[in-house]
Amino acid sequence: MSQTVLRVSHANKTFRAFERKTTALNGVSFSVNAGETVALLGASGSGKSTLIRAICGLEVLDESSGNIHIGDEEIQASGKLSPNIRHIRSSVGVIFQQFNLVNQLDVITNVLVGLGSKKNIFQLLSRRFSSEEKALALDALEKVGMVDYAYQRASTLSGGQQQRVAIARALVKGSKLLLADEPVASLDPESARKVMELMVNLTKQFGLTLITSLHQVHIAKKCCDRTIALNKGNLVYDGKTSDLTKESLARLYGSQLGDIEMGYEETPLTTEARPTLVLVN
Ligand SMILES: Nc1ncnc2c1ncn2[C@@H]1O[C@H](COP(=O)(O)OP(=O)(O)OP(=O)(O)O)[C@@H](O)[C@H]1O
Numbered sequence: 001m002s003q004t005v006l007r008v009s010h011a012n013k014t015f016r017a018f019e020r021k022t023t024a025l026n027g028v029s030f031s032v033n034a035g036e037t038v039a040l041l042g043a044s045g046s047g048k049s050t051l052i053r054a055i056c057g058l059e060v061l062d063e064s065s066g067n068i069h070i071g072d073e074e075i076q077a078s079g080k081l082s083p084n085i086r087h088i089r090s091s092v093g094v095i096f097q098q099f100n101l102v103n104q105l106d107v108i109t110n111v112l113v114g115l116g117s118k119k120n121i122f123q124l125l126s127r128r129f130s131s132e133e134k135a136l137a138l139d140a141l142e143k144v145g146m147v148d149y150a151y152q153r154a155s156t157l158s159g160g161q162q163q164r165v166a167i168a169r170a171l172v173k174g175s176k177l178l179l180a181d182e183p184v185a186s187l188d189p190e191s192a193r194k195v196m197e198l199m200v201n202l203t204k205q206f207g208l209t210l211i212t213s214l215h216q217v218h219i220a221k222k223c224c225d226r227t228i229a230l231n232k233g234n235l236v237y238d239g240k241t242s243d244l245t246k247e248s249l250a251r252l253y254g255s256q257l258g259d260i261e262m263g264y265e266e267t268p269l270t271t272e273a274r275p276t277l278v279l280v281n
Pocket residue numbers: 015016017022023024042043044045046047048049050051273274
């Protein structure tokens with residue numbers, strides 16, 4: 001029987017800003033088994049980032065919510081974070097669009113920061129790492145094809161290279177679950193495809209589980225077996241990515257469907273907040 005890595009049960013999230021109330025998540029429930037590659041799709045504002053942030057405990061859900069578990073450990077329940085959250089979070093690799101690298105530090109130190117939760121702030125700032133830890137980091141960099149850049153400043157790397165370093169950092173943590181929030185949105189189409197393929201290959205090679213929000217439907221189709229789709233905070237599709245039809249995507253993206261360019265895989269993605277969606281069928 002497959003092992004359940006993530007369980008989200010009745011996730012609700014309402015944001016209140018001034019007079020405005022936004023329902024970002026509305027009764028979202030699903031579970032993910034070990035080894036799955038899951039794309040999180042949905043129009044801009046549908047709740048993808050909120051869900052990823054809630055899973056890693058960066059967003060506290062409403063009191064009316066159920067709970068979120070990673071493995072056997074509870075991340076949050078009924079609007080309260082687990083007191084153990086820092087420890088649990090250390091077992092999850094999180095990759096954001098903006099890579100979260102410290103530009104002034106070299107690549108190897110950025111990877112070693114992945115061991116952060118096991119160190120105090122003084123050890124981190126003074127870069128006190130053992131030779132075993134450095135060997136671990138170099139090994140992870142080797143796996144993502146970045147070992148030659150180990151002592152180069154992160155600021156000198158391209159977007160795709162920075163993303164590889166972010167993956168190495170997740171590997172060095174020994175994460176079993178990788179969460180990625182639009183990890184390739186700011187990359188050109190060729191780099192985006194390569195970085196996603198690398199992420200998925202590493203996921204499969206090391207028996208990890210990947211959940212990634214994506215704006216590029218064709219990349220989801222190539223890289224992720226399963227898709228979970230949100231529409232205005234509601235879960236509206238959970239199934240095989242290959243079963244997504246033009247009609248279901250039209251329902252999913254609603255008025256944003258106009259941003260989907262049918263069949264032009266090479267169309268450059270915009271780096272603006274709302275990237276162009278590229279649908280290849
Ligand atoms: N901190 C916040 N305060 C108020 N509203 C918020 C906040 N964060 C998100 N929202 C709102 O919640 C809804 C869901 O936002 P979220 O960022 O999760 O969507 P998304 O699907 O990730 O969008 P995108 O694809 O554009 O990144 C949006 O309407 C957004 O404006």
